Amino acid sequence: MMEIPITRPHLAGGEQEAVAEAIASGWISQGPRVREFEAAFAARVGAADAVATTSCTTALALALYVSGVGPGDEVIVPSLSFIATANAVWHCGARPVFADVDPRTYNLDAAAAERAITSRTKVIMPVHQVGLPADMDAFFELAERRGVVIVEDAACAIGASYKGGPIGSLGPLACFSLHPRKVITTGEGGMIAVQDPAVAERLRRLRAHGMDTSDLARHAARDVVVEAYPERGWNSRMTDMQAALGLCQLQALDHILRRRRELAERYTAALQQIPEIEAPYDPPYAQRTWQSYCVRIAPGASIDRNELMRRLLNEGIATRRGVMAIHEEASYSGPDIGLRHTEAASRETLMLPLFPDLSEEQQDYVIERLATCLLAQAA
Ligand SMILES: Cc1ncc(COP(=O)(O)O)c(C=O)c1O
Numbered sequence: 579m580m581e582i583p584i585t586r587p588h589l590a591g592g593e594q595e596a597v598a599e600a601i602a603s604g605w606i607s608q609g610p611r612v613r614e615f616e617a618a619f620a621a622r623v624g625a626a627d628a629v630a631t632t633s634c635t636t637a638l639a640l641a642l643y644v645s646g647v648g649p650g651d652e653v654i655v656p657s658l659s660f661i662a663t664a665n666a667v668w669h670c671g672a673r674p675v676f677a678d679v680d681p682r683t684y685n686l687d688a689a690a691a692e693r694a695i696t697s698r699t700k701v702i703m704p705v706h707q708v709g710l711p712a713d714m715d716a717f718f719e720l721a722e723r724r725g726v727v728i729v730e731d732a733a734c735a736i737g738a739s740y741k742g743g744p745i746g747s748l749g750p751l752a753c754f755s756l757h758p759r760k761v762i763t764t765g766e767g768g769m770i771a772v773q774d775p776a777v778a779e780r781l782r783r784l785r786a787h788g789m790d791t792s793d794l795a796r797h798a799a800r801d802v803v804v805e806a807y808p809e810r811g812w813n814s815r816m817t818d819m820q821a822a823l824g825l826c827q828l829q830a831l832d833h834i835l836r837r838r839r840e841l842a843e844r845y846t847a848a849l850q851q852i853p854e855i856e857a858p859y860d861p862p863y864a865q866r867t868w869q870s871y872c873v874r875i876a877p878g879a880s881i882d883r884n885e886l887m888r889r890l891l892n893e894g895i896a897t898r899r900g901v902m903a904i905h906e907e908a909s910y911s912g913p914d915i916g917l918r919h920t921e922a923a924s925r926e927t928l929m930l931p932l933f934p935d936l937s938e939e940q941q942d943y944v945i946e947r948l949a950t951c952l953l954a955q956a957a
Contacts, residue, residue, distance in 0.1 A: 580943050584896040587758045588837075588934040590830035596822040603818075608786070609794055611821035616769070618828050623736065623746025623754075625771035627778040630816040630824075631785055634733040634755030637768035638666035638703075640784055640814060641751040644777055645701050645727045647672045652698040655731075656686040657905040658920040659705045663731050664904045667703075675699070676905045681919040682859040683707075684872070684901065684927075688716035692724065701727045706735035706745055707901060708929075709761065709867030710858075714740050714748055729753070732771070734869035736761050737835045741863050746771035756820075761834060761867050762827035764820035785814040837934040838868035841941060845871055845930060848945045854879040854952050871932040872900050874923070881952060883928055889951040895944055900927025 600611055612630050620628035631637040647653060649671035655663050657676035664674040677690040686704045695702075702721065704712035712730075721728045732738075733755035735745040746752045754760075756767030772778040783790060788811030796803045846857040856874040860866070875883050887897045903924035904910050905917060931944055 579894045580940060581894045582896060582931045582936070582940050582944060583933075584898050584929065584931050585759055585933045586935060587763045588830060588834050590826055590833070593823050593826045596826050597819050600818045600822040605818040607793070607817050608815040609797075609818040611818040611825065612816050613794060615816075615821035615824045615828075618825060619754075619769050620746075620771065622744075622828060622831065623752075623771050624744040625746045625752070626773045627771075627775060628746075629770045629772060629778055629781040629785065630821065631768040631770065631814040632816060633662075633757070633766055633814075634731070634753050634768040635662040635666050635669075636785075636812070636814040637753035637755075637770045638662070638729070638731060639669040640781055640812070641729045641753050641770050642666060642670045642672070642701060642703075643784065644780055645729055645751065647700045650698065651700040652696060653729075654686075654691045654694045654699060654702045655904075656705055656707070656920065657903050657910075657917050658684055658901050658923055659707065659731065659904060660733070661902065661904050661907065661909070662733075663703065663705055664910055666731075672700070673698075674904075674910070676910075676915060676917060676920075678917045678919050679707075679923065680713075681923065683710055683712075683861060684923050685710060685712040686717075687919075688713060688720050691717070692720055695724055695726065699724075699726055701729050703729045703731055705731040705733070706738060708872055709734040709738050709869035710861075711735065711738050711740035711745055711864040711866065713863070718749070733757075734760055735867055737831055738867045739865040750774065750777070756824060756827075759869075761838075761869050762824070762831055764816065764824040764827070767816050767820050767824065768814075783809070784811040787811045787813060834934045835867060838932060841932055841934075841936055841938075842868040842871050844938065844941060845873075845932070845945070849873065852945075852949050852952065854881070855948065868932060870898075870929045872927050872929050874900075875926045875928075879952070883926055886948075886951060887928055889954075890944075890947060893947040893951070895947060896931060898929040900924060900929060 730752035
């Protein structure tokens with residue numbers, strides 16, 4: 579029996595040496611490699627600048643904070659997302675307000691988001707779910723018309739594009755994750771793509787206790803530097819060891835995206851022969867990252883999602899449930915808010931193994947066992 583994990587980070591080679599060099603240089607915390615990684619990242623996603631952080635969650639909280647979000651405010655988010663989307667709003671003292679998703683793309687529906695706007699709404703936060711860009715034109719139009727700000731949760735979307743524009747180049751603030759479950763990784767880490775240089779400068783202060791002088795600037799100074807703290811901040815600093823890893827990963831990004839796409843297309847072709855499983859919808863306006871391959875159990879299928887996952891696990895194949903519904907968790911539950919598409923998607927979807935180093939032989943095994951598990955149930 580083969581053992582197939584849900585994912586495995588792709589290491590291009592050279593990462594160990596790069597991290598060892600960072601350690602040998604003495605720059606172990608945030609230093610020149612973080613600056614270099616930020617510049618390379620910004621160039622890759624077409625942003626004016628990029629600010630590194632400890633995670634996408636801290637990136638989102640900082641992005642919301644500089645967008646003016648604070649206690650008493652509301653931020654509209656999809657419930658169909660990883661819980662960090664809502665936690666980041668809470669970290670700012672604000673309230674996440676959940677709106678439903680489009681049933682085909684699983685991304686926040688702009689019309690549903692508009693219905694959730696109140697006088698307290700400061701920000702709408704679309705999520706580019708599993709690396710598929712949300713319909714950004716609709717959100718930018720809505721933001722303009724209703725006077726709210728867009729912050730993008732682009733955790734899974736490095737390398738994705740919307741109508742030809744890379745995610746990271748479109749809105750004022752887009753936040754990426756560098757966790758190993760994502761497209762590229764620094765172990766833990768996040769990045770904020772920023773268009774306004776003044777906002778980028780403020781974010782760099784806020785991530786370092788609100789201090790007006792970076793360690794890099796102090797190190798380069800020829801005179802004594804007495805720092806000041808013009809506002810309160812956090813510690814959300816990435817280390818140079820992580821940035822060294824990230825620079826190697828960025829070089830591998832095109833290969834990673836190509837390989838993910840090839841494997842996703844192979845799955846989609848094979849699923850045409852398995853009517854009980856629906857392949858993901860691929861809208862023409864977006865180039866996605868295929869951070870996950872999310873399938874849906876067709877209506878009337880002979881098996882439920884969890885039973886199928888259990889059978890695949892017995893065959894050595896790791897899967898994960900589809901994206902969670904945050905409002906169904908005890909930590910965010912409230913009165914029934916009628917998120918019909920969110921609840922159905924969360925119940926009926928699952929992720930199949932997909933990562934750049936998955937071999938076609940392994941993928942064929944997944945497809946074959948998937949078909950067998952469904953047939954066994956139908957018999
Ligand atoms: C949509 C979404 N937002 C935010 C996050 C949080 O990312 P991180 O683990 O880097 O904080 C994740 C990661 O799991 C995610 O999938």
